[in-house]
Amino acid sequence: xxxxxxxxxxxxxxxxxxxxxxxxxxxxxxxxxxxxxxxxxxxxxxxxxxxxxxxxxxxxxxxxxxxxxxxxxxxxxxxxxxxxxxxxxxxxxxxxxxxxxxxxxxxxxxxxxxxxxxxxxxxxxxxxxxxxxxxxxxxxxxxxxxxxxxxxxxxxxxxxxxxxxxxxxxxxxxxxxxxxxxxxxxxxxxxxxxxxxxxxxxxxxxxxxxxxxxxxxxxxxxxxxxxxxxxxxxxxxxxxxxxxxxxxxxxxxxxxxxxxxxxxxxxxxxxxxxxxxxxxxxxxxxxxxxxxxxxxxxxxxxxxxxxxxxxxxxxxxxxxxxxxxxxxxxxxxxxxxxxxxxxxxxxxxxxxxxxxxxxxxxxxxxxxxxxxxxxxxxxxxxxxxxxxxxxxxxxxxxxxxxxxxxxxxxxxxxxxxxxxxxxxxxxxxxxxxxxxxxxxxxxxxxxxxxxxxxxxxxxxxxxxxxxxxxxxxxxxxxxxxxxxxx
Amino acid sequence: xxxxxxxxxxxxxxxxxxxxxxxxxxxxxxxxxxxxxxxxxxxxxxxxxxxxxxxxxxxxxxxxxxxxxxxxxxxxxxxxxxxxxxxxxxxxxxxxxxxxxxxxxxxxxxxxxxxxxxxxxxxxxxxxxxxxxxxxxxxxxxxxxxxxxxxxxxxxxxxxxxxxxxxxxxxxxxxxxxxxxxxxxxxxxxxxxxxxxxxxxxxxxxxxxxxxxxxxxxxxxxxxxxxxxxxxxxxxxxxxxxxxxx
Ligand SMILES: Nc1ncnc2c1ncn2[C@@H]1O[C@H](COP(=O)(O)OP(=O)(O)OP(=O)(O)O)[C@@H](O)[C@H]1O
Ligand SMILES: [Mg+2]
Numbered sequence: 001x002x003x004x005x006x007x008x009x010x011x012x013x014x015x016x017x018x019x020x021x022x023x024x025x026x027x028x029x030x031x032x033x034x035x036x037x038x039x040x041x042x043x044x045x046x047x048x049x050x051x052x053x054x055x056x057x058x059x060x061x062x063x064x065x066x067x068x069x070x071x072x073x074x075x076x077x078x079x080x081x082x083x084x085x086x087x088x089x090x091x092x093x094x095x096x097x098x099x100x101x102x103x104x105x106x107x108x109x110x111x112x113x114x115x116x117x118x119x120x121x122x123x124x125x126x127x128x129x130x131x132x133x134x135x136x137x138x139x140x141x142x143x144x145x146x147x148x149x150x151x152x153x154x155x156x157x158x159x160x161x162x163x164x165x166x167x168x169x170x171x172x173x174x175x176x177x178x179x180x181x182x183x184x185x186x187x188x189x190x191x192x193x194x195x196x197x198x199x200x201x202x203x204x205x206x207x208x209x210x211x212x213x214x215x216x217x218x219x220x221x222x223x224x225x226x227x228x229x230x231x232x233x234x235x236x237x238x239x240x241x242x243x244x245x246x247x248x249x250x251x252x253x254x255x256x257x258x259x260x261x262x263x264x265x266x267x268x269x270x271x272x273x274x275x276x277x278x279x280x281x282x283x284x285x286x287x288x289x290x291x292x293x294x295x296x297x298x299x300x301x302x303x304x305x306x307x308x309x310x311x312x313x314x315x316x317x318x319x320x321x322x323x324x325x326x327x328x329x330x331x332x333x334x335x336x337x338x339x340x341x342x343x344x345x346x347x348x349x350x351x352x353x354x355x356x357x358x359x360x361x362x363x364x365x366x367x368x369x370x371x372x373x374x375x376x377x378x379x380x381x382x383x384x385x386x387x388x389x390x391x392x393x394x395x396x397x398x399x400x401x402x403x404x405x406x407x408x409x410x411x412x413x414x415x416x417x418x419x420x421x422x423x424x425x426x427x428x429x430x431x432x433x434x435x436x437x438x439x440x441x442x443x444x445x446x447x448x449x450x451x452x453x454x455x456x457x458x459x460x461x462x463x464x465x466x467x468x469x470x471x472x473x474x475x476x477x478x479x480x481x482x483x484x485x486x
Numbered sequence: 487x488x489x490x491x492x493x494x495x496x497x498x499x500x501x502x503x504x505x506x507x508x509x510x511x512x513x514x515x516x517x518x519x520x521x522x523x524x525x526x527x528x529x530x531x532x533x534x535x536x537x538x539x540x541x542x543x544x545x546x547x548x549x550x551x552x553x554x555x556x557x558x559x560x561x562x563x564x565x566x567x568x569x570x571x572x573x574x575x576x577x578x579x580x581x582x583x584x585x586x587x588x589x590x591x592x593x594x595x596x597x598x599x600x601x602x603x604x605x606x607x608x609x610x611x612x613x614x615x616x617x618x619x620x621x622x623x624x625x626x627x628x629x630x631x632x633x634x635x636x637x638x639x640x641x642x643x644x645x646x647x648x649x650x651x652x653x654x655x656x657x658x659x660x661x662x663x664x665x666x667x668x669x670x671x672x673x674x675x676x677x678x679x680x681x682x683x684x685x686x687x688x689x690x691x692x693x694x695x696x697x698x699x700x701x702x703x704x705x706x707x708x709x710x711x712x713x714x715x716x717x718x719x720x721x722x723x724x725x726x727x728x729x730x731x732x
Contacts, residue, residue: 286598286604288576288591288595293584293587296584297581299580307572355568358537358538359538360585361555
């Protein structure tokens with residue numbers, strides 16, 4: 001029977017394969033493979049270190065403020081942030097092939113462990129770092145509290161993994177397939193799924209806000225400590241900040257057991273979710289709908305997006321953002337939403353990494369048009385959602401600014417996609433930081449230039465709407481011309 | 487008439503020269519086999535023709551240099567799947583047919599039935615068995631009735647019935663004045679199907695011709711396998727190795 005150390009080592013091979021496949025698409029190009037693998041490893045490491053740094057800063061801040069509310073927020077943040085990042089990784093992970101494990105003399109349990117460890121490896125550095133940093137900071141701050149604090153953190157980490165496996169299971173089993181009446185069910189699940197993502201996002205925003213107002217809420221928490229001190233993450237937070245109540249001790253015991261169970265459940269289910277999901281075999285009517293190439297690309301992209309948690313999230317982000325931003329002003333909302341759309345445009349191009357596009361007679365114009373239509377649609381939905389909320393609140397939407405920005409979003413998408421296509425940038429968000437910078441900067445310039453011009457006119461006390469529209473319209477015409485000469 | 491002309495083809499990956507000044511042509515009505523040991527450069531040659539890798543030299547399909555215009559003239563089955571795994575086969579065919587501007591979908595349905603994958607067309611490709619995936623890959627290469635079929639080890643994973651269908655389709659295809667370029671490691675299949683063969687080793691063509699011509703060249707009486715091993719210099723030592731292992 002292999003030891004945990006050996007299982008860890010085996011998982012390392014799969015992990016390396018996973019990292020390699022994050023740049024797999026470039027394989028067919030005339031490039032130096034070894035260099036590519038190195039750069040994939042490097043950017044994966046950078047991403048991990050960035051996350052580790054972010055979490056460590058939070059950990060130190062929390063440990064040294066030692067306010068009950070700070071701990072509450074910290075534990076909840078760890079659970080949700082990790083779950084959020086884990087979910088991003090599930091799509092790549094789901095395509096990993098673990099079949100070879102079944103041919104080796106390993107028990108089902110060991111296979112599960114290897115799969116889980118491979119999954120864990122995606123976030124090994126951030127999780128280990130934050131745990132150590134938090135523990136050390138707590139020991140320095142208050143040695144007595146460091147034990148419950150550490151347990152609180154481990155429990156949060158376990159919950160995040162449990163949550164990810166639960167959501168992925170839901171996603172892969174209920175959302176990604178089915179036809180006929182099943183597609184109705186699919187849409188329902190889809191809403192639930194979107195909602196789950198939305199709640200993450202809302203949660204993270206709310207937490208950020210709470211952080212800033214932690215002190216004000218502490219008194220509320222303290223006055224309700226009887227009930228709260230039994231709940232996760234409050235029980236851990238109380239003990240971590242030296243507030244000892246019997247309920248909290250009891251709570252810690254119960255939630256630790258639950259966390260352990262959830263981790264065990266996740267480990268046992270992870271193989272089912274990612275390696276051997278079973279599908280119904282059914283006879284179906286052979287129906288094919290032929291459309292124009294542009295529509296075909298659009299349809300294909302919508303399908304791919306609706307079946308990948310990471311992509312689905314990316315596309316829903318601007319829409320969710322607009323929900324949240326509808327509390328503020330139109331201009332802030334538009335500035336933020338259009339920034340997200342640059343990333344959406346870039347990532348939509350990443351969908352063509354599959355290679356099949358290269359053997360089909362596809363014109364750059366077709367590809368760029370299809371994806372731009374999608375980008376503009378996402379923008380319009382986001383703005384539409386925002387306007388509806390504005391209407392409820394009695395605020396007047398600013399259609400003029402929205403229209404102008406639609407034009408520059410169109411221009412941005414066309415130009416970013418043309419650069420991506422011509423430069424042959426075939427990477428996704430996780431593998432190519434430099435490519436990201438290459439495309440994102442021009443993208444930002446295009447969406448923000450008209451807004452910046454308008455802003456200058458506004459400071460000068462002049463009418464800024466005409467300059468805004470003119471600048472956007474020029475960009476739009478430029479993009480349209482570019483699209484047609486291709 | 488020449489359907490495919492390859493002249494002085496060079497494919498590099500960094501410092502590796504995978505294909506080294508290769509020239510050959512495939513004529514109308516001809517099944518042309520590319521044989522060679524692992525890593526010889528068969529797939530790289532094929533990838534250059536279909537537009538998956540950059541190359542130096544000249545490649546023409548029906549007199550046109552390869553590019554976007556030649557893509558509808560070629561049906562390609564890659565050695566590793568190039569499918570959109572989260573789509574279902576039906577959605578995948580729909581996408582490919584639309585982009586290729588196919589009006590008539592009856593052909594697609596006929597192919598689905600011919601390869602017997604009706605039961606699988608509605609679940610994600612990712613969940614299909616290797617052989618079924620290969621069938622999806624083969625069907626997607628045939629739906630636009632291309633004059634030139636390029637098949638990189640197409641019989642990989644296919645069951646007996648489907649291999650037979652594919653082999654007969656290849657023969658029918660050339661009878662209707664199409665052309666086929668295909669690579670395989672199965673000598674019996676090459677022997678029974680190919681009109682002409684090029685043996686490629688370390689990126690270079692070391693022999694080319696009909697099976698009879700190759701036998702003469704290698705001065706070997708026997709199967710194509712013997713000829714192949716002799717030509718690629720792999721004949722010696724096989725017995726010793728087997729003896730040593732067992
Ligand atoms: N993407 C790549 N990057 C670097 N080297 C590559 C790449 N693809 C192929 N090669 C190398 O090019 C050479 C030719 O490979 P190719 O795939 O063309 O061989 P093949 O004849 O198809 O072999 P097989 O029978 O194993 O399929 C090999 O040495 C291989 O290692
Ligand atoms: Mg090959």
